Amino acid sequence: MKKIFVLDTNVLLNNPRALFSFEDNDIIIPLAVVEEIDNLKSNNSVLGYNARETSRLLEEIRTEGRLDKGVKLKEGGILRIVINGKDLRIPKGLSASKMDNRIISTALHIQEDNPDLKVVLISDDINLRLIADAFGLKAEEHSSTKLSDEQIYTGFKEIQVLSSVIDKFYSEEEISLEDLNLDEKLDMFPNEFLQLTASDQNKKTALACYNGTKLKKLKYNRSTPAKISPRNREQQLAVELLLNDDIKLVTLSGKAGTGKTLLAVAAGLSKVVDENKYSKLLVARPIMPMGKDLGYLPGEKEEKLSPWMQPIFDNLDFIVHRNKSDKYIYQKLLNSGLIQIEALTYIRGRSVPDQFLIVDEAQNLSLHEVKTIVTRAGVNTKIVFTGDPFQIDNPYLNLHKNGLNYLAHKFHKEKIAGHVMLKQGERSELARIASELL
Structure with missing residues (x-):
């Protein structure tokens, strides 16, 4: 089912090319977002750079048609800038002077005008998502680059092997993954570390680094850079x-x-x-x-x-x-x-x-x-x-x-x-x- 995504300013300030990450769904950019980006464009920082980059991307899209009417993107969706104008209606309890509330107002208007479509406010601001939820508006974090717990890389694994495998590793100073004699395949990545712990002998271990083909002995295990010891x-x-x-x-x-x-x-x-x-x-x-x-x-x-x-x-x-x-x-x-x-x-x-x-x-x-x-x-x-x-x-x-x-x-x-x-x-x-x- 096609969706309508309403973007908050911080999504574009974190990554201007987020404009193109919503596949064939429609994208709404509230006027308040454009105003906030305009206010930051002269900032001598990464935020300022991203604000200028967002403006450049929107200008490129604008050459393909009127943004207030909607311009079709290569991904299949339609991008539109929505101007509330005189019809600006802020939900009761929210101040009209805050840009965040104007963004919520725009999203609520879009939801009213499109009862058969799923409207989602995309924001990396936790508080804005909480406010949106309080007014019955679905809100989500921009997730195209969000990592799951499993995707957070540690660079280290630990497995149990027979003590004879550790003896072989110390003797040859390297060992293949096949020589570990594991029941299941072990996925290793270049420069990832592995601790081998003997399953049949107490306190017998070895540390290895995977070079892409074999597990190798550490090269700098005796090094103390600037006399700082690990x-x-x-x-x-x-x-x-x-x-x-x-x-x-x-x-x-x-x-x-x-x-x-x-x-x-x-x-x-x-x-x-x-x-x-x-x-x-x-x-x-x-x-x-x-x-x-x-x-x-x-x-x-x-x-x-x-x-x-x-x-x-x-x-x-x-x-x-x-x-x-x-x-x-x-x-x-x-x-x-x-x-x-x-x-x-x-x-x-x-x-x-x-x-x-x-x-x-x-x-x-x-x-x-x-x-x-x-x-x-x-x-x-x-x-x-x-x-x-x-x-x-x-x-x-x-x-x-x-x-x-x-x-x-x-x-x-x-x-x-x-x-x-x-x-x-x-x-x-x-x-x-x-x-x-x-």
């Missing part, structure tokens, strides 16, 4: 990905205190300062939790960035203290051009060649934003995304719909990418217990 299994696996130069994209997820950022910074310093593998370590963070673009904050760019980048400086200080050396001191690295710390706002539009790029707090990035960042990578650049998908500040993203998890999912079959979900907190005993209990 403290648990998942941290060891993260180091394996971070130090492997053949892996160009690494995603590390986990709760606060699991060591994601520290390990990434330590590996980056090791590769740039100690090995000269890359010309620069570039660390970037999204500034969304600040609430405003940097241009609104007082002071020079470095002063504006300092409070939000303090966790990076804290990690650098920890590494300097651990090494008892000044070679990793931030100001010294900055003066020599070996390190740069930026807001993500300044990354878009640039080419990033020959650099070790760390994108911290990546759980706050939309799908379109991670695409924008990854496509900046030049020759001999490695990108590491770190973040906690359980602690998202972006009101339109969640565990199943954020750039970090989506990136790990989309790249999990690629040989140049790897992912690990870190589980155990190592910041302190207090921090670990608080993360579990609170």
